[in-house]
Amino acid sequence: MVVNRPFRTVILTERGGTAIWGCPMSGDAARREAELVAAFSAHQSALRHWLVQAFGRLRDEVDDILQDALAEVLHRVRTEAFSPQMGWVGYLRVVARHRAIDRLRDWERRLFRGLGSGEAWRTDDLTRDSPHVTDPRPGPAEQAVEAERRGRQGLLLSEVLEEFCRWCESRPQRLPMKEAYERSLRGEQPAQIAAGMGLPAHEVYTLLNQARTWVVQRIRQADVDRSVFLTLHRRKGE
Amino acid sequence: MSEPPPLDSFAEVVRWVIQELGALCPSAERLAAYRKHPQAAEHHDIRYHVEQAGCPICRAELQITPGTR
Numbered sequence: 660m661v662v663n664r665p666f667r668t669v670i671l672t673e674r675g676g677t678a679i680w681g682c683p684m685s686g687d688a689a690r691r692e693a694e695l696v697a698a699f700s701a702h703q704s705a706l707r708h709w710l711v712q713a714f715g716r717l718r719d720e721v722d723d724i725l726q727d728a729l730a731e732v733l734h735r736v737r738t739e740a741f742s743p744q745m746g747w748v749g750y751l752r753v754v755a756r757h758r759a760i761d762r763l764r765d766w767e768r769r770l771f772r773g774l775g776s777g778e779a780w781r782t783d784d785l786t787r788d789s790p791h792v793t794d795p796r797p798g799p800a801e802q803a804v805e806a807e808r809r810g811r812q813g814l815l816l817s818e819v820l821e822e823f824c825r826w827c828e829s830r831p832q833r834l835p836m837k838e839a840y841e842r843s844l845r846g847e848q849p850a851q852i853a854a855g856m857g858l859p860a861h862e863v864y865t866l867l868n869q870a871r872t873w874v875v876q877r878i879r880q881a882d883v884d885r886s887v888f889l890t891l892h893r894r895k896g897e
Numbered sequence: 898m899s900e901p902p903p904l905d906s907f908a909e910v911v912r913w914v915i916q917e918l919g920a921l922c923p924s925a926e927r928l929a930a931y932r933k934h935p936q937a938a939e940h941h942d943i944r945y946h947v948e949q950a951g952c953p954i955c956r957a958e959l960q961i962t963p964g965t966r
Contacts, residue, residue, distance in 0.1 A: 817920045820921055824924075844915060
């Protein structure tokens, strides 16, 4: 329940409910906060549905994510006189998406730390046509170290690929490179990529080579102690 | 969480960061532009990402009720 008066703070209760708390607030901030909470209440169901569709693995946490997002936006409203150009619901979605990905990454860290047996993790070679390969398994003594390394690997790869996307999107002529590389990472062979994109094969090879070079260089810059992507740093014949 | 991801290989790590963390998703601005003009030549990469690869994050983003943005 939301009470529209200039002295109050909205406190979230379990599963999306709201409660009112008293605290001094300017009339303008109170108006923005009332707009935000009203938008949240009106679109909470749609936001929940969207989160479940986008992040199915987090379906049991969508209410917590939405509450975190609302609390974060409320904090900005109170401390920065914030009012997003994209509207309250659009901004709530942006924040909720970030918080969802934060949770997946946190979970990823825990998961990788907990992995202990049976992993086949010795090939990290992004320079191949696709990562869909069968790897030899590490010995038992290496598994704990490998699990920790794999955790850092996933996080680093995620950040580098996001940076790669933004770099491609900054110049329209780089967009085919992004698509070709995504197709490659999703398992398509160069001939399939050429057919799918309507490009000659030699152009696909060029695009893939450029993309891999960019990604590998970024990884090498980030993986300064060469401890995350082992095979990426090996020279031929090693 | 109810379903732990299978992370038995480097391929699964790649799948995880692309499909679930959205590492190759287009920017919000380009996705919004794609929504308005899905057949535009400059959106070819997004068409693949959304329609062929079936990115669940972008699909959900595009299915949100118009007017709630």
